Amino acid sequence: MLFIKPFQLSSDLVALMDHLKLDQAILCGLSMGGHISLQTAINYPERVKSLILIGSPCSNTLNLYEKVFVPINRFSSKMISMELSGKLQAKMLSKFNPENFDYIMNAFSMITKDNWVRIWDAVTRMESRNDLHKAKCPTLLLTGDHDRMCHKPR
Incomplete structure (x- = not known):
């Protein structure tokens, strides 16, 4: 399995922009897509006019919980079935909007375990906290009141 x-995710985005003949873009991303957009602004600043980041963490290591939980979660994603992974993700992501549960379960049914493990590994290793100062473009940050990935719960 190639990880x-x-x-690579931000370089893939720039390759897509090249293919579409876009010299520069306003990037908008949700969660992982926001973090990929942020890393693109950090690593390819001339390509990003501005950012809109929705519920997008810049790190998976902001506190002791994340430093311990994320590696365990990364490892366990290799061991548990896709059905269980889907149910766990759907339950967590549907806490405040139960209608999301079926949508998330359906999305999980369309991805292979190998691809899920590869994506989850990359997502949980993305780290931008120490390079935020390199993103010089105007940036709009949007987070929900219950977004645990971007700020501490109340």
Whole structure:
């Protein structure tokens, strides 16, 4: 199994922009897509006019819980079935909007375990906290009141 390097996701985005003949873009991303957009602004600043980041963490190691839980979660994603992974993700992501549960379960049914493990590994290794100062473009940050990935719960 070939793993995805976290920086590869932003270089893939730039390759897509090249293919579409876009010299520069306003990037908008949700969660992982926001973090990929942020890393693109950090690593390819001339390509990003501005950012809209929705529920997008810049790190998976902001506190002791994340430093311990994320590696365990990364490892366990290799061991548990896709059905169980889907149910766990759907339950967590549907806490405040139960209608999301079926949508998330359906999305999980369309991805292979190998691809899920590769994506989850890359996503949980993305780290931008120490490079935020390199993102010089105007940026709009949007987070929900219950977004545990971007700020502490109340």
